[in-house]
């Protein structure tokens with residue numbers, strides 16, 4: 001059967017190819033965006049799991065907006081104003097998909113930083129939106145380019161990952177946050193702030209969310225994949241109630257509602273007195289691994305490679321001398337190390353040559369060995 005034309009626009013996933021190669025036991029994978037399994041808060045979840053059977057209603061169909069006690073808890077946690085609303089989604093990825101489907105007609109513009117999160121490009125491609133790339137600088141998007149885009153192309157949305165960007169790890173400065181919010185208000189562009197890595201800060205002070213400077217001009221996506229478990233598949237979209245209602249309607253057609261027992265498990269976790277401590281431990285673990293990786297990457301500087309320091313998240317962006325990053329990543333797989341080449345994070349435009357390196361799911365020894373293999377590959381390619 002012929003697939004829909006919209007499917008042809010989606011990039012074939014190099015990540016899938018890489019993840020397949022990464023299952024080779026000799027391969028060191030810095031390719032996925034996986035949390036370390038040993039951080040999963042199983043002990044903190046156990047008391048809730050043990051109680052699930054006492055509430056049989058958890059196993060019945062539930063409300064589309066989300067499990068009511070969780071919705072109430074999250075409303076308080078995020079201190080949403082009275083006229084805002086939230087929707088519990090099946091991972092924040094579903095939030096992105098619902099927003100694309102509820103709001104984007106073919107040809108509608110969505111501005112996003114280049115490079116950008118592949119999963120966001122995929123959903124916007126699928127609804128045949130027009131992706132408008134904005135160059136990313138060291139502290140966020142190029143503001144002049146963003147204003148030109150807002151003025152000339154009139155995008156409907158600006159999709160942004162201001163805290164520990166995927167793939168670059170960039171964290172926007174306070175001034176950039178304020179300036180972007182101001183532009184969104186001035187040009188009536190909805191900010192779509194995607195914040196899955198925000199809780200994973202391991203140094204420096206947290207900065208206010210961009211949406212806090214333009215709350216009525218923004219939709220916010222949050223995820224529990226990085227601080228609890230991705231397998232639970234729970235994310236949240238919040239924003240002005242009139243913008244959330246259409247998402248609830250689309251979600252009814254997509255999956256009726258997210259998994260209720262998983263939502264009850266998440267609520268138990270959020271209410272556990274040791275949950276904050278758990279997040280701090282995860283950040284400490286990742287900080288240590290990041291430091292090992294950053295130090296090891298110094299040995300690649302003579303090859304013209306540069307690693308950009310980060311203050312949190314899961315990735316380091318390693319820029320390479322100008323090359324075909326795709327071909328280089330394939331060569332690296334032959335040398336026993338899986339990474340993601342920069343090409344996959346750009347839509348149509350030519351980007352910088354770089355690799356995305358994940359540091360959360362490899363031990364310090366593996367990280368060092370991976371960098372040795374990288375050095376070897378750079379010396380022999």
Ligand SMILES: Cc1ncc(COP(=O)(O)O)c(C=O)c1O
Nearest residue numbers: 033091092093117166223225235
């Ligand atoms: C920037 C960004 N947004 C959204 C997601 C989706 O996360 P999830 O659906 O697991 O909440 C990811 C996953 O890696 C991501 O990197």
